[in-house]
Amino acid sequence: MAKETEKKYITNEELKKHNKSGDLWIAIQGKVYNVSDWIKSHPGGDTVILNLVGQDVTDAFIAFHPGTAWHHLDNLFTGYHIKDFEVSQVSRDYRRMAAEFRKLGLFDNKGHVTLYTLSFIAAMFVGVLYGVLACSSVFAHQIAAALLGLLWIQSAYIGHDSGHYVIMSNKSYNRFAQLLSGNCLTGISIAWWKWTHNAHHLACNSLDYDPDLQHIPVFAVSTKFFTSLTSRFYDRKLTFDPVARFLVSYQHFTYYPVMCFGRINLFIQTFLLLFSRREVPDRALNFAGILVFWTWFPLLVSCLPSWPERFFFVFTSFAVTALQHIQFTLNHFAADVYVGPPTGSDWFEKQAAGTIDISCRSYMDWFYGGLQFQLEHHLFPRMPRCHLRKVSPVVQELCKKHNLPYRSLSWFDANVLTISTLKKAAYQARDAANPVVKNLVWEALNTHG
Structure with missing residues (x-):
């Protein structure tokens, strides 16, 4: 208990204030890190950090980094913890799933x-x-x-x-x-x-x-x-x-x-x-x-x-x-x-909403390069493509559990949907008589997302 009282805490609102050049903080699993200097040498570039500073980035960190990356965080620790630290059930399940896949060696086994x-x-x-x-x-x-x-x-x-x-x-x-x-x-x-x-x-x-x-x-x-x-x-x-x-x-x-x-x-x-x-x-x-x-x-x-x-x-x-x-x-x-x-608090939800899988037979995996499993790849970008088909059913179940979209279409149907999306926007662009930004009725009926 004594060690717990020695901890220093800040709120999420206070964390949000550290989002300017020279003062860049992020939180991972409730601990706060100063990445102001590290951003200059971050292997993934500065953009990914700049877009998420001032908030919890645990899910994104898990998705992009190997287990060895956790050891580097100690040098960036500010000594602060998040006082009102909470984890959504979706994130809990996502992190549990990532841990299980790691135990099975799906990130390390590269295949042939x-x-x-x-x-x-x-x-x-x-x-x-x-x-x-x-x-x-x-x-x-x-x-x-x-x-x-x-x-x-x-x-x-x-x-x-x-x-x-x-x-x-x-x-x-x-x-x-x-x-x-x-x-x-x-x-x-x-x-x-x-x-x-x-x-x-x-x-x-x-x-x-x-x-x-x-x-x-x-x-x-x-x-x-x-x-x-x-x-x-x-x-x-x-x-x-x-x-x-x-x-x-x-x-x-x-x-x-x-x-x-x-x-x-x-x-x-x-x-x-x-x-x-x-x-x-x-x-x-x-x-x-x-x-x-x-x-x-x-x-x-x-x-x-x-x-x-x-x-x-x-x-x-x-x-x-x-x-x-x-x-x-x-x-x-x-x-x-x-x-x-x-935002770092809805990582799984945003990936599910923004992706569409292409369904195909396993013998066509070489043609699509594994990217037909787009949601699976976005959730686990470090997973070799040879394992994406294996984890797909697990991802589908998690989406179903949390009422999130899991869209897997044939190549033909995906083309039809894409052309339909472009066509809707094209017809509205032709309406030069009415300023498109004020045509809220059409936007409400036809926009996606």
């Missing part, structure tokens, strides 16, 4: 998926080289282009998994896999991916905090974008001007064509980050990896006999990757959305 995928990528790369260098028919060149697109899809899955540190236990090997599969093979910076993807996981389907939903002027998944929201991620206004209104008005028609060229946007985003003044981890290595890609890919294309063939080779390879871009949007575009920062 990575080895199989890398072997598949190597075989496809050989096939691409053979089709371009050893064959003279246009048909063979197009087959090679399709193979290259499929290679990029599978390589992106490896980059994604390595970015979550779920393919190798050794950090150096894992970083090498990131640079090889991301920068060198696909031309997309792993630094850019980690910067945006961590923010996406944390603020899943927040219209102003999640970069994966901020596609103005081309797409708007909600009429709330018509108010010209300010992106808290990019720190700029997402202006809904006449150009945006016109493009969004036809987004349900342009959706698939735009997806065919989605890779170009990723190239642009990569260069914008690497040439920015923002601190970029391993900037030199990222540049080196990108240079590798922009050496071998143009050389490969130049080996084709004519400019028309070169054009169609590039177009076909890009168009095939549209399958992956579509999948990423199916997982979130038609799910629930909200405006505002993420």
Whole structure:
């Protein structure tokens, strides 16, 4: 009892006040930590911390960090505890489930998926080289282009998994896999991916905090974008001007064509980050990896006999990757959305509301890269994809217990729902006579989230 009286306490309201630069506090399991200096060297970047400072972040910490990370917290402890510390029943069940999965070794057992995928990528790369260098028919060149697109899809899955540190236990090997599969093979910076993807996981389907939903002027998944929201991620206004209104008005028609060229946007985003003044981890290595890609890919294309063939080779390879871009949007575009920062007290609820799974047979898991289990991946981003199908029934039961949505749709049905979501917003964008922000009746009847 004497030790208990020695504890120092603050309330949640007092914790909220520590949310400014140089004074950043968070709480984990009722203990308060000062992350003002640690944020500068946080492996996951500063954005994820800045979005949650001043509140309890226990569930997010459990989701993103291995067990070894708990030992580092001692150096950041302020000596304070939360006086009015409470845990919701949903969070209790989530933490219990995570602990059980950890005991079963589901986070540590990586399986052999990575080895199989890398072997598949190597075989496809050989096939691409053979089709371009050893064959003279246009048909063979197009087959090679399709193979290259499929290679990029599978390589992106490896980059994604390595970015979550779920393919190798050794950090150096894992970083090498990131640079090889991301920068060198696909031309997309792993630094850019980690910067945006961590923010996406944390603020899943927040219209102003999640970069994966901020596609103005081309797409708007909600009429709330018509108010010209300010992106808290990019720190700029997402202006809904006449150009945006016109493009969004036809987004349900342009959706698939735009997806065919989605890779170009990723190239642009990569260069914008690497040439920015923002601190970029391993900037030199990222540049080196990108240079590798922009050496071998143009050389490969130049080996084709004519400019028309070169054009169609590039177009076909890009168009095939549209399958992956579509999948990423199916997982979130038609799910629930909200405006505002993420909160640490409803981690499970926000992930369930903002995700849609894609149902498929187990033999198709390789094609979806494990991301068809989107909710499972969001709840346990450190879990290797080979275990996601195993834990899916447990996650479904927990959602059912707490009356939370668990949406698992076929690829076809997910496409229909996504197009329907885009179509609703498109029709409202066409209503130029009535200011969209004042059309509250339509918003109440048609908005999702």
